[in-house]
Amino acid sequence: MLSLATARTEEELVAWEKRIRNHLAKRDIDASGLTYVTEPKIDGLAISLTYENGVFVRGATRGDGKVGEDVTHNIQTIEELPKEIKDAPALVEVRGEVYMPLAAFAELNQRRVDADLPAFANPRNSAAGSIRQVDPRATAERPLSVWSYALGTTDGIRRLNTHFDEVQWLAEHGFKTNPDTAQHQSIEEVLERCHWWLDNRDKLDFEIDGVVIKVDQLNLWKELGSAGREPRWAIAWKFPPTTATTKLLEIEWNVGRTGHMVPWAKLDPVRVGGVTVSNATLHNEEDLERKDVRAGDTVVVLRAGDVIPQVVSALPQKRPKDAAKPLPPTHCPACDTEVVKPEDSVFSICPNRSGCPGQIFQHIKHFVSRGAMDIEGLGEKQVHRFLEEGLISDVADIYNLKQEQLEALDRMGETSFRQPHRRDRQVPGAAVLESALRDRPARGGIGHGGGAGTRVRHDRRDPRRRPRADRRDRRHRPDHGPPGK
Numbered sequence: 001m002l003s004l005a006t007a008r009t010e011e012e013l014v015a016w017e018k019r020i021r022n023h024l025a026k027r028d029i030d031a032s033g034l035t036y037v038t039e040p041k042i043d044g045l046a047i048s049l050t051y052e053n054g055v056f057v058r059g060a061t062r063g064d065g066k067v068g069e070d071v072t073h074n075i076q077t078i079e080e081l082p083k084e085i086k087d088a089p090a091l092v093e094v095r096g097e098v099y100m101p102l103a104a105f106a107e108l109n110q111r112r113v114d115a116d117l118p119a120f121a122n123p124r125n126s127a128a129g130s131i132r133q134v135d136p137r138a139t140a141e142r143p144l145s146v147w148s149y150a151l152g153t154t155d156g157i158r159r160l161n162t163h164f165d166e167v168q169w170l171a172e173h174g175f176k177t178n179p180d181t182a183q184h185q186s187i188e189e190v191l192e193r194c195h196w197w198l199d200n201r202d203k204l205d206f207e208i209d210g211v212v213i214k215v216d217q218l219n220l221w222k223e224l225g226s227a228g229r230e231p232r233w234a235i236a237w238k239f240p241p242t243t244a245t246t247k248l249l250e251i252e253w254n255v256g257r258t259g260h261m262v263p264w265a266k267l268d269p270v271r272v273g274g275v276t277v278s279n280a281t282l283h284n285e286e287d288l289e290r291k292d293v294r295a296g297d298t299v300v301v302l303r304a305g306d307v308i309p310q311v312v313s314a315l316p317q318k319r320p321k322d323a324a325k326p327l328p329p330t331h332c333p334a335c336d337t338e339v340v341k342p343e344d345s346v347f348s349i350c351p352n353r354s355g356c357p358g359q360i361f362q363h364i365k366h367f368v369s370r371g372a373m374d375i376e377g378l379g380e381k382q383v384h385r386f387l388e389e390g391l392i393s394d395v396a397d398i399y400n401l402k403q404e405q406l407e408a409l410d411r412m413g414e415t416s417f418r419q420p421h422r423r424d425r426q427v428p429g430a431a432v433l434e435s436a437l438r439d440r441p442a443r444g445g446i447g448h449g450g451g452a453g454t455r456v457r458h459d460r461r462d463p464r465r466r467p468r469a470d471r472r473d474r475r476h477r478p479d480h481g482p483p484g485k
């Protein structure tokens with residue numbers, strides 16, 4: 001069985017293309033029509049499926065050796081896999097990847113933890129473990145799926161010219177193929193697509209660890225051959241992994257915007273998603289309780305895209321004997337008020353709603369964030385500073401900030417209210433004004449449950465309440481109009 005060469009940088013991918021062209025040039029083969037196919041590299045278990053006269057007869061893993069493990073009975077339990085194919089040739093071998101969708105993985109791990117069974121470290125392991133179950137009924141309980149992406153040995157199939165034709169043949173015959181598989185005319189297009197996958201990977205319900213790039217023309221596969229066990233006509237562009245395991249050192253608590261105690265994890269620093277992560281969110285008290293994560297645990301950390309790193313689950317099999325269940329603090333970490341837990345709530349809260357600096361900070365931080373008012377240049381650091389300086393005590397105060405105050409902080413290098421790409425906004429504080437003038441409803445939590453957020457909406461000082469005409473005037477300032485007017 002062949003394995004794929006990998007590229008981790010654009011340069012490596014471009015070098016791969018150059019090698020292909022050189023190889024073909026040396027053999028006097030015209031490479032002018034060379035095109036490529038990209039498809040996601042599913043982080044699952046490679047599988048080979050054999051159909052004889054249209055009937056599924058064998059499923060085998062494709063480990064390292066030539067002969068894999070026979071997993072026919074377990075494969076048969078996968079609903080999405082066709083057991084029979086129409087207009088069947090005498091023999092078809094289909095190659096694919098068995099995988100477990102991310103949601104199913106999380107759910108399975110939860111069930112295992114509840115049953116005192118060891119949790120899986122990643123979706124790949126859970127898929128591999130599930131497909132190797134001795135009892136097919138146990139496999140059937142695991143929501144596995146399979147992507148098909150290539151034809152292997154065939155007999156009696158019409159001639160196909162390109163890899164893309166193969167994928168289409170599979171789709172036409174009832175196999176699940178990835179709808180985002182695409183053809184490209186140049187290596188530049190391939191690179192663009194690789195970045196598209198990287199940007200979109202966290203929107204998928206399955207884990208991918210890269211992109212597979214193949215030469216599309218099947219006749220060129222033969223010409224290119226392989227170097228050792230690696231075919232020259234394909235390469236895997238590998239992403240940095242999004243999950244990693246590490247030790248959770250301590251569970252700490254913050255107070256959230258609505259007074260909830262918010263747990264977070266201090267981690268033994270670990271490389272994940274291309275960066276070093278040493279803190280991760282544990283979401284909330286209920287989630288923490290459900291996942292049963294404890295200090296001292298080895299945990300699975302997920303970091304995908306721009307999302308805050310999170311602890312997905314603990315591996316209880318590696319838990320130290322003395323690891324105790326974490327409890328929310330008895331006193332608010334921000335204002336030291338005694339924490340209460342209302343009878344009907346699963347959350348412990350700081351009841352000091354109007355005077356807790358922690359809650360005020362979180363509230364303002366949320367208010368200026370991208371999900372809400374989106375005030376550029378006013379971030380966590382500045383909010384913290386303004387509160388400290390007594391310049392603001394609630395969100396409405398942001399709109400009353402004086403130019404001089406901002407300039408004073410600016411001179412101290414404390415603020416960054418500048419948007420140098422627009423001349424007219426090169427003043428401290430312009431971003432506040434700009435955000436206020438934007439005709440854009442706040443999302444995600446503002447106006448939440450009659451709390452402080454709702455007050456903000458109707459605050460008279462809120463410049464969003466200025467009459468529409470006024471707003472429009474401001475947005476179409478003379479610098480946007482025709483020259484000389």
Ligand SMILES: [Zn+2]
Nearest residue numbers: 332335350356
């Ligand atoms: Zn508090």
